[in-house]
Amino acid sequence: MGRIYNFSAGPAVLPEEVLKEAAEEMLDYKGTGMSVMEMSHRSKAYEEIIHTAEADLRELMNIPDNYKVLFLQGGASQQFAMIPMNLMKNKKAAYIITGQWAKKAYQEAQIYGEAVAVASSADKTFSYIPDCSDLAIPEDADYVYICENNTIYGTKFWQLPNTKGKTLVADVSSCFLSEPVDVTKYGVIYGGVQKNIGPAGVVICIIREDLITEDTLPGTPTMLKYKIHADNGSMYNTPPAYGIYICGKVFQWLKKQGGLKVIKERNEKKAKILYDFLDESKLFRGTVEKKDRSLMNVPFVTGDEELDAKFVKEAKATGFENLKGHRSVGGMRASIYNAMPTKGVEKLVEFMRQFEAANKK
Numbered sequence: 001m002g003r004i005y006n007f008s009a010g011p012a013v014l015p016e017e018v019l020k021e022a023a024e025e026m027l028d029y030k031g032t033g034m035s036v037m038e039m040s041h042r043s044k045a046y047e048e049i050i051h052t053a054e055a056d057l058r059e060l061m062n063i064p065d066n067y068k069v070l071f072l073q074g075g076a077s078q079q080f081a082m083i084p085m086n087l088m089k090n091k092k093a094a095y096i097i098t099g100q101w102a103k104k105a106y107q108e109a110q111i112y113g114e115a116v117a118v119a120s121s122a123d124k125t126f127s128y129i130p131d132c133s134d135l136a137i138p139e140d141a142d143y144v145y146i147c148e149n150n151t152i153y154g155t156k157f158w159q160l161p162n163t164k165g166k167t168l169v170a171d172v173s174s175c176f177l178s179e180p181v182d183v184t185k186y187g188v189i190y191g192g193v194q195k196n197i198g199p200a201g202v203v204i205c206i207i208r209e210d211l212i213t214e215d216t217l218p219g220t221p222t223m224l225k226y227k228i229h230a231d232n233g234s235m236y237n238t239p240p241a242y243g244i245y246i247c248g249k250v251f252q253w254l255k256k257q258g259g260l261k262v263i264k265e266r267n268e269k270k271a272k273i274l275y276d277f278l279d280e281s282k283l284f285r286g287t288v289e290k291k292d293r294s295l296m297n298v299p300f301v302t303g304d305e306e307l308d309a310k311f312v313k314e315a316k317a318t319g320f321e322n323l324k325g326h327r328s329v330g331g332m333r334a335s336i337y338n339a340m341p342t343k344g345v346e347k348l349v350e351f352m353r354q355f356e357a358a359n360k361k
């Protein structure tokens with residue numbers, strides 16, 4: 001069997017070219033006689049891998065010199081704790097609750113200080129992004145936290161909140177490198193890479209230097225201090241070496257595609273194919289307010305749970321995998337990250353049309 005169209009929300013599809021290259025280098029990485037998995041992270045070959053990866057990411061995102069790029073472990077979820085432990089000097093922070101991941105981060109922060117929910121879209125099952133132009137952000141809040149793209153619900157902040165001068169911290173796990181960003185608007189940008197960049201096990205944290213201090217909450221483990229990782233170039237201990245190597249290959253792939261501006265245009269065209277169909281369909285409909293639609297995660301329903309289940313089953317049999325919605329919301333979700341070819345979305349829509357014709361009521 002060949003490769004199928006994989007609409008998984010994460011771990012997710014990776015560029016085929018990257019996988020092929022990794023396969024070619026599996027047994028003998030560039031004449032070292034070993035796999036990247038087997039080599040010392042202090043070796044010359046590996047140093048070049050991690051340095052090139054960082055340099056390419058800096059180039060792609062246009063990351064200013066006063067920001068550090070850290071390759072960490074523990075998943076995006078570990079950042080839910082690491083952020084308050086390192087940033088909550090006043091033991092207070094503002095959280096915008098736009099879905100489960102934001103809520104989890106908010107709940108975790110409550111262990112360390114006062115996390116204040118300044119806005120939420122829970123009233124309509126997180127189907128929109130609340131107005132964040134004039135929030136009641138506490139004077140002494142250390143930061144304002146958002147989950148920029150809500151993987152489960154399919155919403156995206158197309159406008160960043162007015163933080164009233166406070167540091168913005170953003171979880172970008174599911175929109176990382178999907179579009180150009182102005183890094184200077186953030187204090188911290190972080191994400192698990194298994195959604196849009198690489199294999200699970202790596203978290204990339206882009207953090208402004210002045211936020212990296214010795215002054216962490218009492219009891220913060222060494223491994224959870226940004227400073228220790230920054231001072232050691234992400235090599236305080238053994239980094240997730242193979243994962244970083246694959247991320248590096250994806251960065252090169254993105255550069256070859258023409259960079260993030262080109263990728264965004266492609267993502268917009270790709271998502272439009274699916275959204276246009278959802279808007280005209282008599283059977284399927286999108287579940288998210290149009291202005292807040294994500295380009296990466298597209299949830300939709302028929303309005304009939306049995307029919308949803310039938311669709312997921314028949315889609316799978318046709319070669320479209322992982323279209324089932326998150327277990328907390330049901331329905332369907334197509335995650336169409338950078339590496340999902342436009343053809344995959346075109347074929348999915350073709351299949352949805354056929355399904356609609358066969359199941360019209």
Ligand SMILES: *Cc1c(COP(=O)(O)O)cnc(C)c1O
Nearest residue numbers: 075076077101151171173174192
């Ligand atoms: C998947 C996801 C997470 C959790 O990632 P882990 O690496 O499993 O901890 C957090 N935030 C967002 C936005 C996600 O999509």
